[in-house]
Amino acid sequence: MINPALTSLYILIVLFVIFYLNKDKLKEIFIKLNKYGGGKYVKICPKCGSLKIRTDFSNPVVWAYGTAVKYRCDSCGYLALIFPEVLKNEINHYKKGLKKRLEESGIKGKKEELADASTGFFVGVWEVIIFIILALIFLILLTISVYFKPSLLG
Numbered sequence: 001m002i003n004p005a006l007t008s009l010y011i012l013i014v015l016f017v018i019f020y021l022n023k024d025k026l027k028e029i030f031i032k033l034n035k036y037g038g039g040k041y042v043k044i045c046p047k048c049g050s051l052k053i054r055t056d057f058s059n060p061v062v063w064a065y066g067t068a069v070k071y072r073c074d075s076c077g078y079l080a081l082i083f084p085e086v087l088k089n090e091i092n093h094y095k096k097g098l099k100k101r102l103e104e105s106g107i108k109g110k111k112e113e114l115a116d117a118s119t120g121f122f123v124g125v126w127e128v129i130i131f132i133i134l135a136l137i138f139l140i141l142l143t144i145s146v147y148f149k150p151s152l153l154g
C-alpha cells in the first residue's frame with residue numbers, strides 16, 4: 001500500500017533536486033529575460049538621480065568626426081560619456097543608495113556597488129519564486145492525498 005503523504009514528500013524532494021541541479025541554468029535564463037524583456041534599463045544621473053538624460057550635441061566635433069557622444073543631465077547639467085543604467089523597477093533602490101552615499105560623504109558612488117546590488121536583488125527574487133512554487137506543489141499534493149484518503153487523519 002502506497003502512502004500518499006510519503007509519495008508527495010518524495011516528489012517534492014525529487015523536484016527540489018531537479019531545480020537545484022539546474023539552478024544556474026534557470027537563473028541565467030531568468031536574468032536574460034529580465035534584461036532583454038523590452039528595454040527595462042534606463043539611464044540615471046549619478047549626481048542627482050534624475051532620469052531626464054539627453055544626448056549632448058553641443059559639441060560640434062560629434063557631428064564632424066563621429067566621436068563618442070556625451071550625455072547630459074537635464075536637471076543638474078552633469079555631463080559624462082557614460083551614465084549608469086538601472087533597471088526600471090530598481091530606480092527607487094538606486095536613488096535611496098545615492099542619497100545615502102551623498103549624506104555619508106561627498107564622494108561619487110562606485111560602479112561596482114551598483115552591479116552587486118542588482119545581482120543580489122535578482123538572486124533573491126529567484127530563490128523566493130522557487131520556494132513559493134515548491135510550497136504550492138507540496139500543499140496541493142498534501143490536499144489531494146488527504147481528500148482521497150480520509151483514513152490518514154484517523
Ligand SMILES: [Zn+2]
Binds near residue numbers: 049074076
Ligand atoms: Zn543630474
